[in-house]
Amino acid sequence: MDKSRREDALRSARERLITEGLVRASIPASLVAEEIEQSWRRSVSNHVNPATGPHILGEVDPDSAILRAAGRILDQWQNNLTDTRMALFLADEEGRIVSRRIVDAQDTRTLDNANAAEGFVFSEQALGTNGLGTPIEGRGVVFVRGHEHFNDALARLACAGAPIKHPITGRIVGSLSIASHVDASSPLMVSMARQAGHQIAEALELMADSRNLELARTYRQFRSSKHPVLVMNSETVMTDLPALAHFDAESHAYLWEMLRMHHWDQDKLQIELPVLGTEAMVRRLGRAGQDAIFALEFTEPASAPAEGRVSVGKHPEQRSAPALREVLDGLSSRQARTTTSYSVLQRELTAAATADGLIRVTGGPGTGKHHQSSKWLRQHTGREPKTFTAEMLTEDPTAWAVMEAALAEGCGILVTAGPGIGHDLVDRLTEFASAHRPGVHPGARVILTERTSGPFNPNHEAEDLQGPVRLPSLVELRGELLDIVREVSAELFPGAPAPRFSPAALQCLLAWRWPGNVAELARLLAHLRRSAGTGLIQTKDLPAPMRQTTLSSLSRYEQSERDTIVAALAEANGNKSRAAEILGIGRTTMYRKMRALKIDDDERMILPGP
The missing domain is CATH 3.30.450.40 (GAF domain)
Structure with missing residues (x-):
């Protein structure tokens, strides 16, 4: 033709x-x-x-x-x-x-x-x-x-x-x-x-990063198993699992952080994964910390823990971290969950208010005692609560009359105290809160917030009618951190979209110890709102100490090499080819080392801290 x-x-x-x-x-x-x-x-x-x-x-x-x-x-x-x-x-x-x-x-x-x-x-x-x-x-x-x-x-x-x-x-x-x-x-x-x-x-x-090459070899090794297999490191997931739609970036970040923090007495353990409706045999391969590789072989449907199953308790040095099983149990409902520990706390305050008397709220610094208590009082009275300190009630006799008038007006009373509040003041507040006042709004209750330095341990007299409502620290709530971020953000910026974090940034948040608790989180979200707007939040947007949390497993030599490369990138104004020339290495070697040492494009201009 x-x-x-x-x-x-x-x-x-x-x-x-x-x-x-x-x-x-x-x-x-x-x-x-x-x-x-x-x-x-x-x-x-x-x-x-x-x-x-x-x-x-x-x-x-x-x-x-x-x-x-x-x-x-x-x-x-x-x-x-x-x-x-x-x-x-x-x-x-x-x-x-x-x-x-x-x-x-x-x-x-x-x-x-x-x-x-x-x-x-x-x-x-x-x-x-x-x-x-x-x-x-x-x-x-x-x-x-x-x-x-x-x-x-x-x-x-x-x-x-x-x-x-x-x-x-x-x-x-x-x-x-x-x-x-x-x-x-x-x-x-x-x-x-x-x-x-x-x-x-x-x-x-x-x-390619040598770590990902090792991950690929691990995947090839386990994929011949008769069971579905998922392997992952801190950055990458490889799987043939049909239920991958349920394993998103947040699930990976949570599961990775909990497996990384687990005290590995052995190199494998059996766990339940409600998120996928299965059990999995988890093997830790490679080095510990950020260089670890976890291989999950999915076996039978989840069932009751069998006798002799490897324990998945907390690392003795990380008591404040949630148990691995608690986090895994939470993953299955995280996507559809509409409540957090803070909304549960609001219900606990409502339950505590059914008994006539003083409502006590305890928690560490920055856990949100004042905010959550004020929120409850505001919702149940429709008015802004009156706030007093323990010092005011001790030093100013007229303060009690002011509180009496506030209750008569239907306002709630919020008393804040440090860890050393005296028994006499607690007893007097208890008696004051229990007094019958006709015509007072039923939501106009008296709440005492007490700052503690650790888990609640009751040390007041047995006549206290209502046990304290305790606010956990943010580290204890790591398993629902993203839900709390969304809730706090919604209160700070009503009507604005929830912040979105890159997987690397999310890992930094999960690894952070949150010494300032939810107050620190609120300050961070306000800072990110000003600096990153409503875009995707990258590691570069986080404070320098927070960015360094995922680098703790680097050896002294690796950390020194990382600092040298970051400094060269800064000297070259972010130009990788020029930085490679400064260091006397090839451009391909430069890219490989940046990935191996977790030097992201979004942080290349940041000089290492002291």
């Missing part, structure tokens, strides 16, 4: 697919290769208009992983193709062209007319069959010539395309295409595209 007749046959076959439908229309096997027919059918299913050109997705990130890996390789191929009329295209996983290398300037106008330039999306869903989008969708090498392209604007081109598969995850991260005018095309373009794609994949492996 001559060229003209073949082009007519291609156009006709494609039109039949569009007009007659995928079921009725058939394409002769001799006309196009099987992968082209399959792509045509996918294009019709996606309702691709062959007359519509590509759209621009957005600016290309010049520092993206695929561009860093492919840069030198594209340079070499462009040089090797000097005497040809071929062009090179690199696309990311969305089919967006991120690099174009034109060997002969005469081809620039032809390619520009087809919008074959950086930023334009050549995915199969957007443009139909082509040499960049089809390899991604079909996961294989393809050769598309002339009117085999689904889009009419590409009919003058021939494109050999190959997918780029990440060597660690196996995921398709982009594609490479070698294009020429259809009359100058050659079957050799297919082998060249395949070879260039392999070279870029190898470059990605060289760039």
Whole structure:
């Protein structure tokens, strides 16, 4: 079949697919290769208009992983193709062209007319069959010539395309295409595209963090198990688990932090995972701390703890951290949960108010005793409560009369005291709160908040009618930290969206000891609101001490190396290539070390603290 007749046959076959439908229309096997027919059918299913050109997705990130890996390789191929009329295209996983290398300037106008330039999306869903989008969708090498392209604007081109598969995850991260005018095309373009794609994949492996390479090897080791497997380190999760939809970034951050903090007497333990409705055998591999790898092999549905099961209690040096099982139990309902410990506390205050007498609230500094007590009184009286200190009641005799008048007006009374409040004052407050006052608003109660330095231990007389309501520290509530963040944020900024944290930033929050409790959290959220606005909060937005919490497992040598690299980046104003020159190392080595030492782009300008 001559060229003209073949082009007519291609156009006709494609039109039949569009007009007659995928079921009725058939394409002769001799006309196009099987992968082209399959792509045509996918294009019709996606309702691709062959007359519509590509759209621009957005600016290309010049520092993206695929561009860093492919840069030198594209340079070499462009040089090797000097005497040809071929062009090179690199696309990311969305089919967006991120690099174009034109060997002969005469081809620039032809390619520009087809919008074959950086930023334009050549995915199969957007443009139909082509040499960049089809390899991604079909996961294989393809050769598309002339009117085999689904889009009419590409009919003058021939494109050999190959997918780029990440060597660690196996995921398709982009594609490479070698294009020429259809009359100058050659079957050799297919082998060249395949070879260039392999070279870029190898470059990605060289760039990869050695920790992720080890994670991939671990995953390959365990995935042959008859049970579903999930392996993870501090940054990455690899799994074949069907229930992965329930294991989001927050779940990973919580589970990672609890497993990292667990006192590992043995290298494996059996745990229940209500979030996934299963049990899992967890193995700790690699070094302790941030370099650990955890492999979870999911076994039977969750059941009662069997005798002899490995304990998942607290580390003796981390008594204030929640038990691992408590956090895992909370993960299953975290997404749909509408209550936190603070809303439970409000119910406890309501229950305490059913008995006539003094309501006592205890907790450490900054746990929110005053805020939560005021909130309850305000909600139950509709008025702002009157606040007094223990010193005022001891030193000013008229203060009691002022409290009496406030109660008569229907206001609640809030008395704040330190850890050393005397028994006499507590007894007098108890008697005052129990006095019958006709006409007083039923919500106008007396609440005494007492600051403690540790868990509540009752040391008052047995005649106290109502036991204290205790506010836990924020560290004790680590398992619901994100819910508390949302609740506190909603009170600070009514109507504003809840803050969103990157996985790395979330890990910093979970690892922080929160010495100032919820008061410190409120100050942090106010600071982040001013500095980061409503965007995604990165580690760079957090205070320097908080950013360092996840680095505690670095050795002295690793910490010194990290500080040196951060200082070089600061000296080079964030330019990684220049920083690598300052340090006397290659750019690829620089990227690898930055990932291994957890030096994120968002913190590269921050000098290490003293």
